Amino acid sequence: xxxxxxxxxxxxxxxxxxxxxxxxxxxxxxxxxxxxxxxxxxxxxxxxxxxxxxxxxxxxxxxxxxxxxxxxxxxxxxxxxxxxxxxxxxxxxxxxxxxxxxxxxxxxxxxxxxxxxxxxxxxxxxxxxxxxxxxxxxxxxxxxxxxxxxxxxxxxxxxxxxxxxxxxxxxxxxxxxxxxxxxxxxxxxxxxxxxxxxxxxxxxxxxxxxxxxxxxxxxxxxxxxxxxxxxxxxxxxxxxxxxxxxxxxxxxxxxxxxxxxxxxxxxxxxxxxxxxxxxxxxxxxxxxxx
Amino acid sequence: xxxxxxxxxxxxxxxxxxxxxxxxxxxxxxxxxxxxxxxxxxxxxxxxxxxxxxxxxxxxxxxxxxxxxxxxxxxxxxxxxxxxxxxxxxxxxxxxxxxxxxxxxxxxxxxxxxxxxxxxxxxxxxxxxxxxxxxxxxxxxxxxxxxxxxxxxxxxxxxxxxxxxxxxxxxxxxxxxxxxxxxxxxxxxxxxxxxxxxxxxxxxxxxxxxxxxxxxxxxxxxxxxxxxxxxxxxxxxxxxxxxxxxxxxxxxxxxxxxxxxxxxxxxxxxxxxxxxxxxxxxxxxxxxxx
Amino acid sequence: xxxxxxxxxxxxxxxxxxxxxxxxxxxxxxxxxxxxxxxxxxxxxxxxxxxxxxxxxxxxxxxxxxxxxxxxxxxxxxxxxxxxxxxxxxxxxxxxxxxxxxxxxxxxxxxxxxxxxxxxxxxxxxxxxxxxxxxxxxxxxxxxxxxxxxxxxxxxxxxxxxxxxxxxxxxxxxxxxxxxxxxxxxxxxxxxxxxxxxxxxxxxxxxxxxxxxxxxxxxxxxxxxxxxxxxxxxxxxxxxxxxxxxxxxxxxxxxxxxxxxxxxxxxxxxxxxxxxxxxxxxxxxxxxxx
Numbered sequence: 001x002x003x004x005x006x007x008x009x010x011x012x013x014x015x016x017x018x019x020x021x022x023x024x025x026x027x028x029x030x031x032x033x034x035x036x037x038x039x040x041x042x043x044x045x046x047x048x049x050x051x052x053x054x055x056x057x058x059x060x061x062x063x064x065x066x067x068x069x070x071x072x073x074x075x076x077x078x079x080x081x082x083x084x085x086x087x088x089x090x091x092x093x094x095x096x097x098x099x100x101x102x103x104x105x106x107x108x109x110x111x112x113x114x115x116x117x118x119x120x121x122x123x124x125x126x127x128x129x130x131x132x133x134x135x136x137x138x139x140x141x142x143x144x145x146x147x148x149x150x151x152x153x154x155x156x157x158x159x160x161x162x163x164x165x166x167x168x169x170x171x172x173x174x175x176x177x178x179x180x181x182x183x184x185x186x187x188x189x190x191x192x193x194x195x196x197x198x199x200x201x202x203x204x205x206x207x208x209x210x211x212x213x214x215x216x217x218x219x220x221x222x223x224x225x226x227x228x229x230x231x232x233x234x235x236x237x238x239x240x241x242x243x244x245x246x247x248x249x250x251x252x253x254x255x256x257x258x259x260x261x262x263x264x265x266x267x268x269x270x271x272x273x274x275x276x277x278x279x280x281x282x283x284x285x286x287x288x289x290x
Numbered sequence: 291x292x293x294x295x296x297x298x299x300x301x302x303x304x305x306x307x308x309x310x311x312x313x314x315x316x317x318x319x320x321x322x323x324x325x326x327x328x329x330x331x332x333x334x335x336x337x338x339x340x341x342x343x344x345x346x347x348x349x350x351x352x353x354x355x356x357x358x359x360x361x362x363x364x365x366x367x368x369x370x371x372x373x374x375x376x377x378x379x380x381x382x383x384x385x386x387x388x389x390x391x392x393x394x395x396x397x398x399x400x401x402x403x404x405x406x407x408x409x410x411x412x413x414x415x416x417x418x419x420x421x422x423x424x425x426x427x428x429x430x431x432x433x434x435x436x437x438x439x440x441x442x443x444x445x446x447x448x449x450x451x452x453x454x455x456x457x458x459x460x461x462x463x464x465x466x467x468x469x470x471x472x473x474x475x476x477x478x479x480x481x482x483x484x485x486x487x488x489x490x491x492x493x494x495x496x497x498x499x500x501x502x503x504x505x506x507x508x509x510x511x512x513x514x515x516x517x518x519x520x521x522x523x524x525x526x527x528x529x530x531x532x533x534x535x536x537x538x539x540x541x542x543x544x545x546x547x548x549x550x551x552x553x554x555x556x557x558x559x560x561x562x563x564x565x566x567x568x569x570x571x572x573x574x575x576x577x578x579x580x
Numbered sequence: 581x582x583x584x585x586x587x588x589x590x591x592x593x594x595x596x597x598x599x600x601x602x603x604x605x606x607x608x609x610x611x612x613x614x615x616x617x618x619x620x621x622x623x624x625x626x627x628x629x630x631x632x633x634x635x636x637x638x639x640x641x642x643x644x645x646x647x648x649x650x651x652x653x654x655x656x657x658x659x660x661x662x663x664x665x666x667x668x669x670x671x672x673x674x675x676x677x678x679x680x681x682x683x684x685x686x687x688x689x690x691x692x693x694x695x696x697x698x699x700x701x702x703x704x705x706x707x708x709x710x711x712x713x714x715x716x717x718x719x720x721x722x723x724x725x726x727x728x729x730x731x732x733x734x735x736x737x738x739x740x741x742x743x744x745x746x747x748x749x750x751x752x753x754x755x756x757x758x759x760x761x762x763x764x765x766x767x768x769x770x771x772x773x774x775x776x777x778x779x780x781x782x783x784x785x786x787x788x789x790x791x792x793x794x795x796x797x798x799x800x801x802x803x804x805x806x807x808x809x810x811x812x813x814x815x816x817x818x819x820x821x822x823x824x825x826x827x828x829x830x831x832x833x834x835x836x837x838x839x840x841x842x843x844x845x846x847x848x849x850x851x852x853x854x855x856x857x858x859x860x861x862x863x864x865x866x867x868x869x870x
Contacts, residue, residue: 044537046469047530048477070652072360074437078430095534140658147654164745165454168619179626240627244675336759337820339766362650364727368720415664455744536626 006207012042013206017124019085024117026086029057029155030093031105054090055083056162060155065129065147069136110226116217122182123213126152126189127205130197141194148190153183181223181230185216296497303496304378307414309375314407315467316376319445321395323398333384344380345373346452355419355437359426361449371518406507412472415505416442416479420487431484438480443473471513471520475506586787593786597704599665604697606666609637609735610673611685623674634670635663636742640735644710645727647784692804696797702762703793706732706769707785710777719778728770733763761803761810765796 014020033039033054043050056063066073078085093101129151133144150157179187189212195201196208219230240247246255263287305311323329323344346353349366356363367373383391394400419441423434440447469477479502485491486498493513508560509520595601613619613634623630636643639656646653657663673681684690709731713724730737759767769792775781776788798812820827 006855044530044534047534048469050302066360066653068654070360070650072358072426072644074358077432077436078427080430080432083432133513136652137658140660142657142660142663143654146657165451179628240624244624244627245677326730334820334824337824338759356650360650362648362716364648364723367722367726370716370720373722387825455741 009204009206009210013209014214017121018082021117021121021124022082022085023089024114025057025121026089027093027105028114028118029266030054030086031102032088032103033057034093040094042115050094051087051090053159053162055086056159057155058086060158061125061153062150064150064154064158065132068147068150069133077278108224112221115220115224119217119220120213122152122186123189123209126193127209130193134197139198141198144194144197145187145190148193149183149187150189153180153186156180156183184232185219185230189216228267299494299496299500302503303499307411308372310373311407311411311414312375313379314404315411316348316379316396317383318377318404318408320344320380321392323347323380324383324392326465330384340384341380342376343449343452345376346449347445350448351415351419351441351443354440354444354448355416355422358437358440359423398514402511404506405510405514409507409510410503412442412476412506413479413499416476416483417499418481420483424487429488431488434484434487435477435480439473439477442480443470443476446470446473475509475520476521589784589786589790591847592793593789596755597701598662601697601701601704602662602665603669604694605701606638606669607673607685608694608698610634610666610670613637613670614673620674630674631667632741633739635666636739637735638666640738641705641709641731641733644730645712647711648727648730659797665746688804692801694719695800695804699797699800700793702732702766702796703769703789706766706773707789710770710773714777721774721778724774724777725767725770728773729763729767732770733760733766736760736763764812765799765810769796 013265017025033050039050039053042053055076059082062076064075065071066075105114126148129148130144133140133147137143192201193205193208196203196205201208222228223230307315309429323340329340329343332343346365349372352366353363355361356365395404396469416438420434423430423437427433482491482502483495483498486493486495512518513520597605613630619630619633622633635656637664642656643653645651646655685694706708706728709728710724713720713727717723772792773785774786776783781788802808803810849858
């Protein structure tokens with residue numbers, strides 16, 4: 001039974017992302033651009049600006065990885081085939097008569113399929129980033145983790161920066177307290193693949209790629225069908241307690257508001273109701289009623 | 291008659307920009323810095339900051355091109371001759387007794403001559419950018435167009451970013467809807483020279499440089515003497531209609547305001563009066579009264 | 581007597597910054613991060629973000645130098661030993677029970693020792709930057725000065741930019757009028773070491789390193805013990821008078837306010853009381869009452 005599994009994982013790891021998986025990734029990215037307020041009007045007024053924004057969404061992770069490794073950030077423009085595919089998808093999505101693409105995309109099965117295939121490309125990006133970084137800095141663990149993370153989920157940084165420069169977005173301090181789900185799951189993947197690459201994990205790469213991909217695709221589809229969001233809070237709580245101990249109590253001058261609730265332990269953190277909902281609030285789920 | 295023309299164009303294409311054309315470019319750039327509110331006071335309070343701003347204006351296109359190709363953005367500081375020339379112009383412009391330089395520059399013939407010579411340097415920068423990009427990415431058309439564009443008109447991005455970081459400028463969403471005249475004419479030149487370089491256009495480089503330079507210098511001088519601004523709107527309208535079809539009607543929630551104006555066509559976009567004046571509003575001239 | 585001095589300076593110049601001097605630099609940097617409002621709460625909520633901010637403070641100068649020379653800005657992450665040391669200091673500072681590190685650091689002798697040792701690392705960074713830039717651009721004086729300056733005092737730019745992107749800081753135009761003391765003293769050092777490196781100064785490197793280090797350490801300790809700030813105003817005044825002549829009088833529309841003060845000279849600038857306190861106001865001490 002191992003051999004068919006091994007063959008399956010090996011075949012899977014050799015699959016090319018082009019054209020179908022890349023198509024799905026570009027489609028999801030362009031639809032994300034289109035859903036921003038005023039995007040369609042912008043596409044008619046200044047198609048070049050709209051096209052550029054769409055390219056940043058499609059290739060943002062690679063651009064960030066290039067910036068961090070001092071490679072030309074325009075490198076993605078030299079890949080004529082992928083640029084042509086992404087540009088065609090942008091063109092058809094924004095300018096198709098009767099908005100057929102958006103209508104087709106509004107059906108849940110189509111969204112599930114496209115998002116699932118986009119998640120597959122995430123694995124490939126992480127692996128590509130880790131391998132590429134290792135060619136620069138042999139056994140530079142943190143660099144490999146950083147580049148894998150940047151390639152897999154760094155596009156959000158690039159697109160947020162573009163919106164910041166355009167005046168469409170003002171950063172609020174709070175946003176940096178919360179890491180999004182894609183960011184966390186990509187960081188986890190990047191750490192795992194880095195340790196596998198430096199032979200600290202006794203698993204072959206193709207098996208790990210297969211397992212990780214199944215994991216993230218399953219979670220993504222579950223989240224979309226059940227309309228819930230994934231939280232790593234229990235794991236984060238445990239990890240933080242091991243690494244950092246009990247969180248001290250912060251005075252109201254340190255925190256914006258306090259919600260009183262009984263707890264046990266040497267100290268704990270009162271929290272805002274919105275913080276409870278935050279993915280990255282680690283200590284808030286460990287209160288015990290007295 | 292062709293031979294004298296050919297010789298003229300060939301001789302023209304071999305002209306060095308240093309020192310006279312570069313002088314004119316630096317003079318126009320430094321005068322642009324000086325015309326900003328508070329610039330003279332800043333030069334006395336913090337000459338280093340003022341000098342740095344002037345250098346960004348003089349070499350901004352090259353800096354942006356370096357950033358995009360992952361070359362050291364400080365490369366321009368290694369060119370001692372040009373830095374010395376630009377610094378001298380900054381020094382004399384800001385600190386000349388009785389402000390002689392500004393008084394001399396206030397005469398229209400001087401401005402016409404300097405601006406015309408600055409336009410000549412635009413051609414050289416575009417050609418240099420296209421050639422340089424081709425050495426990195428052979429036949430990477432989009433990269434060549436982007437680098438030619440960056441070198442010829444990218445300085446505005448670098449200087450706007452410097453003002454953004456200094457707190458002197460806040461980007462408004464609307465600015466990105468409108469491309470300035472230098473930006474458009476440089477993009478046009480970059481596309482033309484790229485296609486010439488990759489032998490898609492059957493014209494020699496020196497002839498194209500000569501024709502393009504005459505074109506942009508003539509337009510610049512006409513704009514300055516008649517106090518009008520150049521608009522590509524008819525060409526943009528036609529191009530957009532070919533590429534994108536008729537613009538759909540946007541609801542008032544999508545657009546900030548509506549201005550009714552008579553036109554022909556099956557559908558069109560209502561527009562703000564300021565949009566009508568905008569260079570980059572393509573579809574606003576095709577509305578049909580119902 | 582020269583020989584023991586020479587040996588002392590030579591031995592001093594061969595001292596390795598790792599681990600003790602680097603330890604002091606990281607400690608001062610991490611304590612600076614910790615003193616920012618909300619930093620401790622952030623460390624508990626999002627340790628990764630807090631760790632990253634601390635690393636930017638510790639390695640900011642090197643990161644800026646990499647960006648200016650188009651080297652990978654992530655290069656500092658490949659230096660496992662220094663990253664481990666800096667991360668350990670961050671960990672112990674933020675998460676030590678009873679906040680022992682902060683309590684220990686609150687004693688003046690500890691601060692003096694750490695700050696003095698941090699100033700020693702400044703010399704090493706400037707020298708390293710100048711030498712490194714020379715390997716890129718032989719005899720590129722301005723590049724060498726810029727890279728020495730960036731390495732020695734550029735961290736503030738990187739950390740301010742990070743706060744700008746996070747929304748914690750809004751740049752005001754005025755900040756760019758005033759260069760901080762570390763910035764000025766590093767620029768001075770960078771210029772001196774550049775001229776020494778290109779053999780324009782007849783002094784050996786190890787002697788210059790020794791003298792410059794004694795100079796900056798002495799000033800730093802004096803400033804901390806006497807609670808005063810160092811000003812180069814008299815030297816700046818003289819230099820500006822030599823280079824730029826007498827400062828013209830600015831109308832109240834050019835300047836924000838005027839403060840009358842007696843002085844001598846043919847013409848001068850009225851100034852705000854806060855400007856008088858500013859390090860970088862050069863001409864304000866030369867007003868003559870009429």
